[in-house]
Amino acid sequence: MARREAFMRRAIDLARQGMEAGDGGPFGAVIVKGGKVVGEGWNRVVGTNDPTAHGEMVAIRDACGRARAPSLEGCDLYTTGEPCPMCLAAINWARLTRVFYGFGTADAAKAGFDDQAIYEEVAKPASKRKIPCAELLREEALRVLEAYMADPGKVRY
16 A cells, blocks of 8 residues: 555656646656556646646656557556546556546546536537537548558557
8 A cells, every 4th residue: 555655646746746847737647567657747738738738648658658569558547636538538548457546526626627528528429519520531531441450460459
């Protein structure tokens, strides 16, 4: 338990460091494998003008870059705040094993980080979303998908 607390404290320190640098909100993240930090980051949305630069996303990019692989299977994520829908999707795509977080989504909402509208949008069919989504050039796009599926040398991820 003490090791987990140490990793969470590192995430908290990173969050504070990023806030003090003016990079973004109170979100720091650490990725751990076998008791060692393999990636870390803090929210850099404001500092980089990148809405995807959440602490978890930065840490995932760092860990995958160091590993030279798109999979973080066997790794744990320590993050100051419960992951938003985007980060949760990335956590699943990266195949992280476990997530430990400090404060929950209700706590984050009090500070203006309210993910509820995004959860509701994702649950709607594409035709009912606030930002319209529609198919275009399906047949041409399918040909690219079919070529990918037929490629024996493709890297599975």
